[in-house]
Amino acid sequence: MLAKVLSGCVVGINAHPIEVEIDVSSGLPSFSVVGLPDTSIKESRDRIRSAIKNSGFAFPHGKITVNLSPADLKKEGASFDMPIALGILSAAGAVDPESLFETIFCGELSLNGKIKPFRGAFPIALSLKTRCNSFILPERNAVEVSSLNDISAYGAKTLTDIVSHLKGIKPLEKASPKVPDPKSKISRNILDFKDVKGQEYVKRGLEVSASGGHNIILLGPPGSGKSMLAKRLPGIMPPLTLKESLEVTNVYSIAGEASCTSLIKDRPLRSPHHTISYAAMAGGGSNPLPGEITLAHNGILFLDEFPEFRRDVLETLRQPLESGEITVTRVSRSLKFPSRFMLVAAMNPCPCGNFTDPNKNCNCTAYQIQRYLSKVSGPLLDRIDIHLEVPRLNYNDLSRQRTGEHSSVIKDRVLKTREIQKIRFDKKNYITSCNACMSSKDVEEYCTLSSEAEELLKTAVLELGISARAYDKILKISRTIADMDGSDTIQSHHLSEAVGYRSLDRNLWV
Amino acid sequence: MGTRKDTGITGERMAEKFLLSKKFKVLEKNFITPFGEIDLVAHDGNLLVFVEVRTRISETFGHALESIDTHKQRHIVNNCRYYMARRSLREKYWRIDVIGIKLNRSLELEVLTHIKNAIVKY
Numbered sequence: 114m115l116a117k118v119l120s121g122c123v124v125g126i127n128a129h130p131i132e133v134e135i136d137v138s139s140g141l142p143s144f145s146v147v148g149l150p151d152t153s154i155k156e157s158r159d160r161i162r163s164a165i166k167n168s169g170f171a172f173p174h175g176k177i178t179v180n181l182s183p184a185d186l187k188k189e190g191a192s193f194d195m196p197i198a199l200g201i202l203s204a205a206g207a208v209d210p211e212s213l214f215e216t217i218f219c220g221e222l223s224l225n226g227k228i229k230p231f232r233g234a235f236p237i238a239l240s241l242k243t244r245c246n247s248f249i250l251p252e253r254n255a256v257e258v259s260s261l262n263d264i265s266a267y268g269a270k271t272l273t274d275i276v277s278h279l280k281g282i283k284p285l286e287k288a289s290p291k292v293p294d295p296k297s298k299i300s301r302n303i304l305d306f307k308d309v310k311g312q313e314y315v316k317r318g319l320e321v322s323a324s325g326g327h328n329i330i331l332l333g334p335p336g337s338g339k340s341m342l343a344k345r346l347p348g349i350m351p352p353l354t355l356k357e358s359l360e361v362t363n364v365y366s367i368a369g370e371a372s373c374t375s376l377i378k379d380r381p382l383r384s385p386h387h388t389i390s391y392a393a394m395a396g397g398g399s400n401p402l403p404g405e406i407t408l409a410h411n412g413i414l415f416l417d418e419f420p421e422f423r424r425d426v427l428e429t430l431r432q433p434l435e436s437g438e439i440t441v442t443r444v445s446r447s448l449k450f451p452s453r454f455m456l457v458a459a460m461n462p463c464p465c466g467n468f469t470d471p472n473k474n475c476n477c478t479a480y481q482i483q484r485y486l487s488k489v490s491g492p493l494l495d496r497i498d499i500h501l502e503v504p505r506l507n508y509n510d511l512s513r514q515r516t517g518e519h520s521s522v523i524k525d526r527v528l529k530t531r532e533i534q535k536i537r538f539d540k541k542n543y544i545t546s547c548n549a550c551m552s553s554k555d556v557e558e559y560c561t562l563s564s565e566a567e568e569l570l571k572t573a574v575l576e577l578g579i580s581a582r583a584y585d586k587i588l589k590i591s592r593t594i595a596d597m598d599g600s601d602t603i604q605s606h607h608l609s610e611a612v613g614y615r616s617l618d619r620n621l622w623v
Numbered sequence: 624m625g626t627r628k629d630t631g632i633t634g635e636r637m638a639e640k641f642l643l644s645k646k647f648k649v650l651e652k653n654f655i656t657p658f659g660e661i662d663l664v665a666h667d668g669n670l671l672v673f674v675e676v677r678t679r680i681s682e683t684f685g686h687a688l689e690s691i692d693t694h695k696q697r698h699i700v701n702n703c704r705y706y707m708a709r710r711s712l713r714e715k716y717w718r719i720d721v722i723g724i725k726l727n728r729s730l731e732l733e734v735l736t737h738i739k740n741a742i743v744k745y
Contacts, residue, residue, distance in 0.1 A: 139738060140738060140741055141688055141691055141696075141721060141738060141741045141742065142686065142688050142689045174686050174688060174689070174736075
């Protein structure tokens with residue numbers, strides 16, 4: 114008696130269809146799984162046996178062979194429990210084999226026959242919906258994928274539920290996306306810029322960065338509010354587009370971090386600790402999983418205490434910052450993960466932190482400072498557009514009662530600026546339409562300077578010792594600032610503001 | 624209900640009777656080897672058949688046939704090899720069958736399962 118059930122398996126950020134074939138033949142009772150299963154699949158034997166027995170079905174006495182095809186692809190995860198169990202029930206005659214056709218089954222079983230959620234339901238639904246658009250999944254996963262168009266996902270609580278669904282006794286209900294609870298929306302902690310007193314210059318810089326998608330580094334003494342400011346950045350970022358939202362939900366589903374009841378709509382903010390390993394940052398494992406930079410895809414990667422990160426960890430950021438994806442190569446396979454993120458870094462100017470503070474003494478030697486700064490390599494710094502110095506606040510700023518601008522007001526302006534950029538780059542068919550992604554050819558085409566601004570730039574290059582690589586960056590930033598102003602050409606005050614955001618180029622303090 | 628030994632002996636007798644009814648010719652019963660014991664050796668036509676009989680009264684601890692794990696299978700194969708060597712039967716074709724028997728409390732036959740070629744010789 115042979116049964117065939119369709120299932121899926123996540124590879125990288127995509128999914129492969131897997132045919133689960135189950136043969137129950139006469140012979141001494143045995144249960145073997147072939148087709149490169151990993152340990153969690155081999156262990157499924159015991160779960161399945163108990164789950165079938167405890168759901169009130171008979172476990173067939175015979176030689177059971179399970180084949181996961183294609184046989185050359187390594188499979189992992191407990192999500193094959195449900196298809197194997199149904200295949201066995203079908204081969205034993207408890208379920209009509211034809212009722213298993215044209216549906217994809219995935220789910221982990223517990224010993225009492227309950228079905229438990231698993232990692233990676235979203236990519237399976239996303240990649241396989243063209244092949245077969247009906248899914249039977251654990252309840253939570255069914256809700257997770259139900260926000261996808263043109264699929265029907267059924268959520269099941271127990272193995273018995275599925276059997277009665279397949280027999281047509283009691284059909285399962287089609288899952289639908291949960292409307293987020295308005296109460297939880299309030300409790301979801303989105304930090305507001307209104308809590309930050311003073312630091313208007315830095316807030317403006319962050320607004321420029323959010324408007325143009327520029328990478329940014331914040332420099333300042335400890336306690337000046339670098340982290341506080343950076344953590345408020347997601348609140349003024351534009352919402353995810355549908356395509357971006359699908360990508361983010363996909364990645365989070367694989368990482369198992371999705372508490373997804375529907376698509377993820379907010380830009381992710383990842384702030385890994387500086388002890389993070391290279392593999393955790395870039396993605397890794399013998400069967401590679403996405404790392405922090407992929408989890409920050411379409412969102413913000415915030416690296417606090419930037420120079421404290423290990424050198425090799427920081428250098429891995431170079432390629433993804435350039436190309437928006439990372440290729441993780443291991444012996445078994447090589448995988449591409451998306452990693453188009455906005456980098457926000459924060460650091461002290463020297464080991465003791467007080468170097469730029471006018472009121473405190475810095476005890477660091479010039480050599481120490483140089484060593485500290487050189488931990489961040491030139492090529493990496495090259496990919497960061499905006500450098501902002503965050504000064505320590507004096508008493509007057511702190512004691513002032515006036516609160517800052519609300520994030521929602523800033524966000525409206527950011528959205529307007531993004532709209533201008535969207536129109537500009539629409540015909541170019543770019544993946545992201547923001548000024549930070551302009552090529553040098555685009556810079557030439559779109560960054561037209563007024564004569565006054567041109568004169569200013571010339572002086573800046575000559576007198577401040579601005580390098581060629583900083584030249585393009587300044588033009589890009591001034592383009593964003595001009596867009597914020599609603600101006601077609603870049604005026605001198607736009608340019609001078611942009612030059613102000615390149616403090617590390619000016620070598621003012623080393 | 625008798626002892627475990629009674630159960631086993633009853634099962635083996637039933638198995639023998641079953642084989643005879645299937646036109647098997649029984650050659651040996653409880654053949655002792657250094658590795659253990661072969662329950663039955665029989666001829667099925669021209670083929671030499673070793674039979675392992677498993678008898679159960681209660682299935683609380685699993686089905687009779689499930690009690691033959693890989694360890695036991697290896698023992699059975701060793702027993703058969705020993706028998707072949709002892710009787711100088713190297714050229715003869717042989718196979719191993721398993722008979723699972725379920726008895727009720729008063730040692731009457733409930734189910735008899737005969738699996739031909741149950742254990743692969745390796």
